[in-house]
Amino acid sequence: MVRGESQELSHVVGASAPPLIEKTIGAMLADAAARDPDGEALVVRHQGVRLTWAELKQRSDAVACGLLAAGVRPGDRVGIWAPNCAEWTILQFATATAGMILVTINPAYRTSELAYALKKVGCCALIAAKQHKTSDYVAMLRELLPELETATPGLLIARNLPELRLVATIGDDASAGCLSFNALEAEITPALAAIPVDASDAVNIQFTSGTTGFPKGATLTHRNILNNGYFVGAGIGLSKADRVCIPVPLYHCFGMVMGNLACLTHGATMVYPAESFDPMAVLETVADERCTALYGVPTMFIAVLGRPEFDSFDVSSLRTGIMAGSPCPVATMREVIDRLGMHQVTIAYGMTETSPVSFQSAMDDPIEERVSTVGRVQPHLEVKIVGPDGETLPRGEAGELCTRGYSVMQGYWDDAARTAEAIDDDGWMHTGDIATIDEKGYCRITGRIKDMVIRGGENIYPREIEEFLLTHPHIADAQVIGVPDDRYGEELCAWVMTRGGAQLSEDEVRDHCRGSIAHYKVPRYIRFVEAFPMTITGKVQKFAMRETMIAELKG
Secondary structure (H helix, E strand, O other), rough: OOOOOOOOOEEEEEOOOOOOOOOOHHHHHHHHHHHHHOOEEEEEEEHHHEEEEEHHHHHHHHHHHHHHHHHOOOOEEEEEEEEHHHHHHHHHHHHHOOEEEEOOOOOOOOHHHHHHHHHHHHHEEEEEEEEOEEEEEEHHHHHOOHHHHHHOOOOOOOOOOOOOEEEEEEEOOOOOOOOHHHHHOOOOOOOOOOOOOOOOEEEEEEOOOOOOOOOOEEEHHHHHHHHHHHHHHHOOOOOOOOOOEEOOOOOOOHHHHHHHHHHHHHHOOEEEOOOOOOOOHHHHHHHHHHHEEEEOOOHHHHHHHHOOHHHHOOOOOOOEEEEEOOOOOOHHHHHHOOOOOOOOOEEEEHHHHHEEEEEEOOOOOOOHHHHOOOEEOOOOOOEEEEEEOOOOEEEOOOOEEEEEHHHHHHOOOOOOHHHHHEEEOOOOEEEEEEEEEEOOOOOOEEEHHOOOOOOEEEOOOHHHHEEEEEEEOOOEEEEEEEEEEEEOEEEEEEEEEHHHHHOHHHHHHEHHHHHOOHHOOOOEEEEEOOOOOOOOOEEEEEEHOOOOOOHHHOO
């Protein structure tokens, strides 16, 4: 039993060893470069970049000095608006070393969303790609900042964003009014080492994508994310012998913490297959780079396994990885283990506000535990399940999951009211997730409080119905939402993706449900779809599904 667990109540406390890391990210990079200077730190396939730990430190320090020379100071916010690339990671370590705060901006953001993020946290510098897929970042910057056209690079004065002084574009050739990222690299001076940076200082702001209201800037410290990266990496046994394929986005905790910082703290190699997720690039990268670990959300693994060319790639180097972001169907987990050879794959659960991981399955957990639960509590963290009145519930009862410990964010940037709503006076982060903890300490996430459907007075958790629908042999994935109903208040609607193009009727799906789950849990509306609306990190946007159905039903 994990130390501190109660046999009666849903309250678990993680192990107290090994001790927490009380260093900064910059200090950890210096350690890695000193310990293994010639070891391969970063491989970026689509750019043809390979950096050793010594080279990564040298380039990060050079960019840190360049930012300081341009007038960016410790504590200032520096935005990064780009897909996965070497410059992203160099900047991550550069800002951390110089005591600056990296603001990670979703590459899918458009002009108004970018403006909101930069203004909310007062960014004084922005590093941006020139373009990504169909997005012309330079054109959007010119629309937002017309003064760029005639500005002296580094001395921007913009009416829309008065605090933004420096814009740099990734690549050798700078756009009008911008510096080039490569030109940011400056001579490394002793002044960099003299900057006082503490492990408790803020180092990263990530915008959480809510379904209502404006995004909130979760503010994370060196201590938050460095330790979380370390313990997640320990959970899959990372060492300098490992090469981690990271197709998940760097702007999100999955990429920059569970990917980059897990590798940093264990000396493993970071390997990026492409700018954004591409299943063929993943297969090519795993085979050519002999990757030992692979990260992704379930939909990414499904896409990789579904490539018709799959069997032509040698993926025998894989042993482990992390699946997170949404529930994993049993069939997918078995394929990941059997066809990808990831016998030590683990499931992780968390949220941006907790750096992110709170629970992780073990490499030797039975497959049933790895698909039906999110594992057990991480070291140095404390979790409880509470009822509506805040009381800790008995084991097995569903309630809101609350987390306390080193991983809880400092707060939402410049938003004391929303911070107080999320973190109570005793330091508990209220996640908004509905969960249970069993007698062995395994956690099951059963849904979101905001996703709960109330039909005729009955509380229904969509996750339960989704997991039941996945027991049908022809259903590959399913998402359940509530839609307005005059008689019952809400009715259930299921969006269903069939396996391998199988043909199903609505009645066949309902017949599968009848007699196996309560009648009020049988979806009234069923729609067959080829894909779900998703965020760039692979999370299903149920609010978009709901809006689509409301419009359809009104019509």
